[in-house]
Amino acid sequence: MTDPARDRPAKLRLDYELIESLIPDGAKVLDLGCGDGRLLDDLIRRKGCLGRGIDVDEKAVLECVKRGVPVYHGRMLEGMGFYPDGYFDVAILSQTLQQTAGPPAVIREMLRVAGRAIISFPNFGHWRVRLQLLLGGRMPRTNALPYDWFDTPNVHLCSIKDFREFCRRENLCKTHEIYLTPAYRRTGAWFANWRAGLAIFQIRRCDTQKDGVSEGI
Amino acid sequence: MSIDDAAAISEGSRLGGARSVGLVETQFLTFAEPPERMELECGSKLGPITLAYETYGRLTPERDNAVLILHALSGDAHAAGWHSADDKKPGWWDLYIGPGKAIDTTRYFVVCSNIIGGCKGSTGPSSIDPATGKPYGLSFPMVTVGDMVRAQRRLADRLGIERWLSMTGGSMGGFQVLEWAVRYPDRVASAIPVATSARLGAQAIAFDEVGRQAILTDPNWGGGDYYGGPAPTAGFALARMIAHITYLSDEQMHAKFGRRLQDRDRLAYDFRTEFQVESYLKYQGDAFVRRFDANSYLYLSKATDYFDLSERYGSLVQAFEKVEAEFLVVSISSDWLFPTAESKCIVQAAKANGVPTTFVELQSPYGHDAFFLPNEQLSAAIAGFLENVERRVRKAAAGGGRSP
Numbered sequence: 001m002t003d004p005a006r007d008r009p010a011k012l013r014l015d016y017e018l019i020e021s022l023i024p025d026g027a028k029v030l031d032l033g034c035g036d037g038r039l040l041d042d043l044i045r046r047k048g049c050l051g052r053g054i055d056v057d058e059k060a061v062l063e064c065v066k067r068g069v070p071v072y073h074g075r076m077l078e079g080m081g082f083y084p085d086g087y088f089d090v091a092i093l094s095q096t097l098q099q100t101a102g103p104p105a106v107i108r109e110m111l112r113v114a115g116r117a118i119i120s121f122p123n124f125g126h127w128r129v130r131l132q133l134l135l136g137g138r139m140p141r142t143n144a145l146p147y148d149w150f151d152t153p154n155v156h157l158c159s160i161k162d163f164r165e166f167c168r169r170e171n172l173c174k175t176h177e178i179y180l181t182p183a184y185r186r187t188g189a190w191f192a193n194w195r196a197g198l199a200i201f202q203i204r205r206c207d208t209q210k211d212g213v214s215e216g217i
Numbered sequence: 218m219s220i221d222d223a224a225a226i227s228e229g230s231r232l233g234g235a236r237s238v239g240l241v242e243t244q245f246l247t248f249a250e251p252p253e254r255m256e257l258e259c260g261s262k263l264g265p266i267t268l269a270y271e272t273y274g275r276l277t278p279e280r281d282n283a284v285l286i287l288h289a290l291s292g293d294a295h296a297a298g299w300h301s302a303d304d305k306k307p308g309w310w311d312l313y314i315g316p317g318k319a320i321d322t323t324r325y326f327v328v329c330s331n332i333i334g335g336c337k338g339s340t341g342p343s344s345i346d347p348a349t350g351k352p353y354g355l356s357f358p359m360v361t362v363g364d365m366v367r368a369q370r371r372l373a374d375r376l377g378i379e380r381w382l383s384m385t386g387g388s389m390g391g392f393q394v395l396e397w398a399v400r401y402p403d404r405v406a407s408a409i410p411v412a413t414s415a416r417l418g419a420q421a422i423a424f425d426e427v428g429r430q431a432i433l434t435d436p437n438w439g440g441g442d443y444y445g446g447p448a449p450t451a452g453f454a455l456a457r458m459i460a461h462i463t464y465l466s467d468e469q470m471h472a473k474f475g476r477r478l479q480d481r482d483r484l485a486y487d488f489r490t491e492f493q494v495e496s497y498l499k500y501q502g503d504a505f506v507r508r509f510d511a512n513s514y515l516y517l518s519k520a521t522d523y524f525d526l527s528e529r530y531g532s533l534v535q536a537f538e539k540v541e542a543e544f545l546v547v548s549i550s551s552d553w554l555f556p557t558a559e560s561k562c563i564v565q566a567a568k569a570n571g572v573p574t575t576f577v578e579l580q581s582p583y584g585h586d587a588f589f590l591p592n593e594q595l596s597a598a599i600a601g602f603l604e605n606v607e608r609r610v611r612k613a614a615a616g617g618g619r620s621p
Contacts (some may be wrong), residue, residue: 061577062597068605070573072564082568112504 014184015198018075021119021177027089032076033096036066054079080109088114097121098154111205120200125159125193143182144197160193176202230301236315238273238322242297243338245269248371251347268372269294269338274322275330282318283378286329287386287393290517291509293337308445312591319596330369334360334517337508343510355441362524366396383603385409387588392524398542399526405542405607411588412549414559415533416525421554424463425518432511441512453511454502461501466551466584478563533566543573545602550578572620
C-alpha cells in the first residue's frame with residue numbers, strides 16, 4: 001500500500017505521535033501496511049512494545065528488516081490469519097483503510113487479533129473536497145488525496161460521517177477520536193466532518209453487557 | 218545454472234580482491250570412532266564419521282558471532298573464497314559471503330558444513346568402510362536430515378560454538394536450518410531458511426523418484442557397487458537433467474533459450490540435439506556426474522523425501538513449540554519446487570508459537586535457484602536481519618538475559 005504521508009519529515013507526522021500516545025507501554029502492537037516500520041520501531045524502542053508489521057511492498061519490507069522490525073510480506077488478511085484471537089492489544093491501520101479491498105473484513109479481522117483498533121483515514125467530507133467537486137466539477141485532489149482519479153490506490157474513500165455510520169452498523173464502539181486539519185494540526189470534534197482532513201479513531205467491539213445497545217459513535 | 222554457471226565474478230571477489238575471503242582450505246573433523254559409533258535415526262550405527270567444513274572470519278572471544286551456512290543437495294563445504302589461484306570459480310555462495318557482503322566475514326565467524334551421506338569430503342556411500350576396506354556402496358546406512366544435523370552438532374561442539382548467532386541455507390540447506398532450530402533450540406539464536414519447506418511435498422518426491430529410477434535402471438549402477446568400474450553416468454546425468462528443470466522457472470527458461478536451435482539454423486527432423494535448451498540440460502547433466510557420486514545422490518534425495526517436521530512432532534505448530542530462534546523466512550516468487558505457500562506454513566507455525574518472524578517473498582523470475590544468483594533484495598534482507606540479531610544478542614548478553 002502506498003501512503004503518501006509516510007514520506008513526510010518526522011516533525012510533520014503529528015498523526016504518528018497521536019497514535020503512539022494511544023498505545024500504552026509494553027503493549028502488543030500490529031501495524032497493517034506498516035511501510036518502512038518507523039512507527040513500530042519507535043514503539044519498540046521508546047515504549048518497549050512487542051511490534052509486528054504487515055506490508056505488501058517488497059521495498060518497505062526490506063526497510064523493516066533493516067530496522068529489525070519483524071514484518072510479514074503479503075496481504076493484510078493473510079498476514080493477520082496467522083495470529084490467534086486476541087494476540088495483540090492494538091492493531092493499527094494508518095491511512096490505509098481507503099486502499100483495502102474490503103474494509104469490513106479487514107476491520108473485523110483486526111478486532112479478532114487485537115482488543116482495540118486504531119484506524120486513521122483521510123476525510124472525504126472535508127469542505128475543500130466538497131468544494132472541488134461542487135464548483136470545479138472534478139475529482140478532488142488535496143494533500144491527503146494527492147492522486148488523479150485514474151491512478152489512485154484509494155478504492156474505498158469515506159467521510160467521518162460514513163465511518164461513524166459504519167461503526168454503528170458493525171456494533172463498534174469508539175474509545176478515542178482525534179481530528180487533524182489537512183496541515184496536520186489538531187482540531188476539535190466540532191463540525192469535524194467539514195473541518196478535519198484526517199481522522200483517527202480508536203475502536204473496539206461494543207460490549208453488549210456494558211454498553212447496552214450500541215449508541216455508536 | 219546455480220552452482221554450475223554462477224554469475225560473472227566481480228572484481229572485488231577475485232582472489233586478492235577486497236571483498237573476497239581469499240585462499241581457503243576445507244577442513245575435516247572425524248568422530249564417532251568405533252566403538253563409539255553414532256546411532257542413526259534408521260537404527261543403524263555409523264562410525265567413524267568425517268565431516269568436511271570451511272570457516273571464514275574470526276570467532277570473537279565471547280563466541281557470539283558464529284554463522285552457520287548449510288548447503289543444498291549438490292553443494293559442498295566450499296561456500297566462499299578460492300582453493301587455489303587456478304580455480305575458475307570461487308565457493309558456491311561467494312556472492313553472499315565475504316568482507317562487506319551480506320554475511321560479512323569481518324563481523325561474523327562463518328562456518329559452512331558439509332553433510333554425511335555426501336561425497337564432498339564427508340563420510341558417505343563412496344567412502345571406504347573400515348570394516349571391509351572397500352567403499353560402502355549400498356551397505357551405507359540410510360541417513361536423514363536429522364542425522365546430518367546431529368553430526369553438525371558435533372562440529373559445533375568441537376569449534377566451541379555453544380550458540381549460533383544465525384544459520385542460513387536454501388532448499389535442503391533450509392531443511393537443515395529448520396532441523397537445527399527445532400532439534401537444538403538453545404543453540405540457535407536466529408535462522409534464515411531460504412526457498413525451502415518444513416516437509417517435502419508429493420510433487421517433489423515424485424521428481425526425486427523419477428531421478429532415482431534413472432540411476433537405478435542404468436546397467437552400470439550394478440546395485441550400487443560400481444566403484445572401480447564404469448559409473449552409471451547416463452542414468453545419473455538424466456536424473457540431474459530432470460532435477461535441473463525443477464530448479465528453473467518456465468519464464469526464465471523461455472527467456473534464456475526460447476525455441477532457439479543449437480549449432481543449426483533449421484530443424485533437422487531427427488533425434489540429435491536440436492534446441493538450445495536440450496543442449497544446456499545435457500551439459501548440466503554431464504558436468505554434474507563428473508563432480509558428484511550417484512550413490513550419494515540416491516541417499517541424499519531419499520533424505521529429503523523423508524524430511525517432515527510435522528510428522529515427527531504431531532504438527533508443524535508443535536514442532537516449533539520450543540524454538541528460541543527468531544526467524545527470517547525467505548521464499549522466491551517464481552519457485553514452483555518450493556512454492557511460497559510452503560514458506561508461509563513455516564511462518565504460520567513460528568507465529569503460532571510467538572516466534573518473532575519476518576517473511577519476505579523475493580520477486581525474482583529465476584525459479585528455485587534464484588538464491589544462488591546475485592539478488593540485492595536477498596543481500597539486504599540477510600545483512601539487515603543479521604545486524605539486528607547481533608545487536609539484540611549482545612544487548613541481551615550485557616543485560617544477563619537471553620535474546621530475543
